[in-house]
Amino acid sequence: MRMGAVVVERITVVGVGLIGGSLALALKQAGAVREVTGWDQNREHLHCAHALGIVDNIGADIGSAVADADIVILALPVRCLAQVAEQVLPSMRPDAILTDTGSVKEAVVAGIEPVAGNVGIAYVPGHPISGTEKSGPQAAFAELYRGKRCIITPTSSTPAAAIETVAQLWRCAGSEVVLMDVRKHDRILAAISHLPHMIAYALVNSVSNYDEYEENILEYSAGGFLDFTRIASSDPVMWRDIAMENRGAILEMLEQFETYLAELKADIAALDGKRLEGFFRQSKLSRDAIAGSAPTCTKGD
């Protein structure tokens, strides 16, 4: 996609925070869209996004905000996606495309696809693997998606042309687009993102509640602990929602993790130096192989 090639005339971004706002900025900068309309339940965010030039105009209500769009992008917390989709679909043009940025896909697709099907509108489930620890329109920037992956999880009923249009948008924003089965997406994300978050939250609670000594032992933490637990500072509401929406895959990954932890524990208890060294060496090999393969980000990716 050459810079400046228009993909669609008008898009509407519902949810003008870091994720939606950054996509709007990237697409405008790339010349991929002519006009961006914004909508947000948070009126302050909406007016801020307008003032910052993230969106060109704002709708009077959510229905009119989406009425003229070629593509409507729902950049909202996973728990709101299906409900907001139900709100916007009746107001959309029949030839328009609905897409989203949710970090869990099986539950979201199950919620949105039948409703979109009822009104004959193409729905393309998407998930950009990027973010920062910040949120809101002030945090948005055009480069957020550059060099990152965006996963699209079409089903058998997703029209190929709609997939290609949404993929083009993400490529214009600088991302590499990967098509993936929706179930696989949720398991991969559970493994590389949701599981680490669950572990980090449990670790911090475990250590901070260690009360053999009358002081907060977290005060002794050095850089290793701080790096390791940074993701435990993530938004509790967002992670509550992800944990609930991707329950099956997360429980599966937690059980797999527990198996490995039990193996390690048994080797420590048995003072089996050979197995311990092998366990650590295998882990180091796997970790070193991905070192530096992606820049830092901490959103629900």
Next chain:
Amino acid sequence: MRMGAVVVERITVVGVGLIGGSLALALKQAGAVREVTGWDQNREHLHCAHALGIVDNIGADIGSAVADADIVILALPVRCLAQVAEQVLPSMRPDAILTDTGSVKEAVVAGIEPVAGNVGIAYVPGHPISGTEKSGPQAAFAELYRGKRCIITPTSSTPAAAIETVAQLWRCAGSEVVLMDVRKHDRILAAISHLPHMIAYALVNSVSNYDEYEENILEYSAGGFLDFTRIASSDPVMWRDIAMENRGAILEMLEQFETYLAELKADIAALDGKRLEGFFRQSKLSRDAIAGSAPTCTKGD
């Protein structure tokens, strides 16, 4: 301690890698010692440390390297400490002090203290909470210990004057010295350092061995996973030794962690949003409270 005030005339550093080399450089820069002798089983490291000016001279053998020292500092892997202490103690001056930098203390003290007691030499167990992911004399730098904590874990038989002399050295190197019970040290370190390392190693093995799909799902990892698992790139031999030397405390912390993980798992299985949000919020509060309280380091701290 003013800059330039000499604490002792001569020290000998056994093990001239990152930890021992950096301490030598810091003490020379601060004018806290007049002469540094070095020893290392690795002759290449030893000559490198000499060439870099980390040590002023090198011993012909380990016995003569320590013979004239006021303080002998063992900066070696935890598993070697007791054995090397047995080697050096007979050659040391009776009024000299032996100290070490091992990141596990109960097992090390149990190994060294009786031997030091037999020859009437004061032994001061120490552990500087700092390091980098690098190693060897080339990685040593004088600022490593600045603004960091050094924990000294004396027993009832450690002479107060010897504790104060070793504490002064660490203060000259820029550290804050904390005196702590040896058992407490090992439990705190198990909680804030050893447990996170065990978890990171188990997580990477767990995720990299997830084989439902015919590809390495680690390739999808974004920054959050990379930050979280950086410590799984640590030295397998060093961590094998720490896991074995601090077995009791690490197993205790692993069990406490498993309890919290089980609670979280039950809340996810029950789709208990209120408890999940509370769990994540409590963790975020604890983690945010220590944010930025210490700079990055990744050694066995």
